[in-house]
Amino acid sequence: MATFEIFLKKDGRDEFRHVGALDAANDELAVVSARECYVRRGEGDLLWVVRRDHILHPDRDFTAPNADKPHRHHSGEAVAARRKALRAANE
Amino acid sequence: MNEVSPAARDVILAFADDEQLMGQQHTEWIGVAPFLEEDLAFASIGQDELGHAALLYEALVGSDDADIDALAFYREPTNWRSCALTETTLPEWSDTLVRHWLYDAAEELRWQLFADSSLPVLADISVRALSEERFHRRHGDALLDVLLSVDDARNRVMASLRAVLPLAMTLFDGAPGETEAVAEGVVSAPLSAVQAPWQARVDERFGSVDWATVAAPAATQRTERHADFAPMLARMLEVLDLDRTVTW
Numbered sequence: 187m188a189t190f191e192i193f194l195k196k197d198g199r200d201e202f203r204h205v206g207a208l209d210a211a212n213d214e215l216a217v218v219s220a221r222e223c224y225v226r227r228g229e230g231d232l233l234w235v236v237r238r239d240h241i242l243h244p245d246r247d248f249t250a251p252n253a254d255k256p257h258r259h260h261s262g263e264a265v266a267a268r269r270k271a272l273r274a275a276n277e
Numbered sequence: 278m279n280e281v282s283p284a285a286r287d288v289i290l291a292f293a294d295d296e297q298l299m300g301q302q303h304t305e306w307i308g309v310a311p312f313l314e315e316d317l318a319f320a321s322i323g324q325d326e327l328g329h330a331a332l333l334y335e336a337l338v339g340s341d342d343a344d345i346d347a348l349a350f351y352r353e354p355t356n357w358r359s360c361a362l363t364e365t366t367l368p369e370w371s372d373t374l375v376r377h378w379l380y381d382a383a384e385e386l387r388w389q390l391f392a393d394s395s396l397p398v399l400a401d402i403s404v405r406a407l408s409e410e411r412f413h414r415r416h417g418d419a420l421l422d423v424l425l426s427v428d429d430a431r432n433r434v435m436a437s438l439r440a441v442l443p444l445a446m447t448l449f450d451g452a453p454g455e456t457e458a459v460a461e462g463v464v465s466a467p468l469s470a471v472q473a474p475w476q477a478r479v480d481e482r483f484g485s486v487d488w489a490t491v492a493a494p495a496a497t498q499r500t501e502r503h504a505d506f507a508p509m510l511a512r513m514l515e516v517l518d519l520d521r522t523v524t525w
Contacts, residue, residue: 222318
């Protein structure tokens with residue numbers, strides 16, 4: 187048996203979303219089970235079935251060694267407020 | 278929908294009753310199927326069969342739920358047209374799985390008999406049902422592909438096949454009105470015409486069966502009920518009978 191992660195996409199521009207996982211003896215049974223376990227009521231029309239052990243997951247120290255990086259954030263709010271004030275002044 | 282002749286009604290009921298009972302049998306595995314994923318998948322397939330039954334009953338009485346309930350649940354047992362394969366309760370999962378495969382292999386061929394029906398509603402239902410049957414068959418095959426490749430499982434599946442095959446032969450017993458319904462163009466052929474292609478599918482799936490040793494029960498034209506039918510109908514009515522007048 188292997189564990190598979192299931193992703194569903196609805197019609198249109200929605201992205202694939204993770205909806206759950208299941209265990210199956212092989213790829214075909216995983217696909218068959220995914221359809222009946224997660225798409226029974228038309229929750230989506232595209233399916234990704236991914237073996238969990240095929241997912242790359244670098245460890246936490248690599249991904250986010252320190253969250254404290256204010257210089258990586260743009261202060262969009264301050265700029266937006268200034269632009270809004272300028273627009274108002276010009277009207 | 279009064280244009281349905283008594284003969285047409287007979288063949289529609291034969292299919293609808295089989296579908297309803299097969300759906301009921303499948304859904305009784307919910308919570309007790311061998312693993313969670315299969316529990317959900319199998320109950321879902323059962324619901325598909327119940328959906329087919331509802332469409333066929335609706336073709337006979339219109340879309341009024343009260344009328345459909347009367348037809349689907351409150352007929353005298355002698356007026357049912359189901360076969361022993363769908364009436365029999367099978368407590369063993371391997372028997373149930375084999376029945377699922379055998380039934381769906383035949384069901385797909387059976388829907389094809391309705392594809393060019395003189396009753397357009399039946400042709401429409403058959404298109405929808407066939408799209409679902411493709412999946413049901415893929416499900417059964419996916420499980421059997423795995424099970425038949427392992428000695429212990431293969432032995433159990435093959436023992437179940439030997440046990441269930443005689444029952445399965447009752448599928449091809451046509452209702453009394455069948456000959457006339459074929460003449461009317463409601464179905465393109467009698468159920469007996471489906472038997473040879475179905476046997477070929479069984480041979481291909483499980484290896485050659487010695488069909489001469491498969492002892493089918495005597496044909497009754499679907500007018501007699503198996504001993505398991507009455508208790509099953511009682512289970513089906515358990516909730517409805519709390520109050521027959523309530524609107525759900």
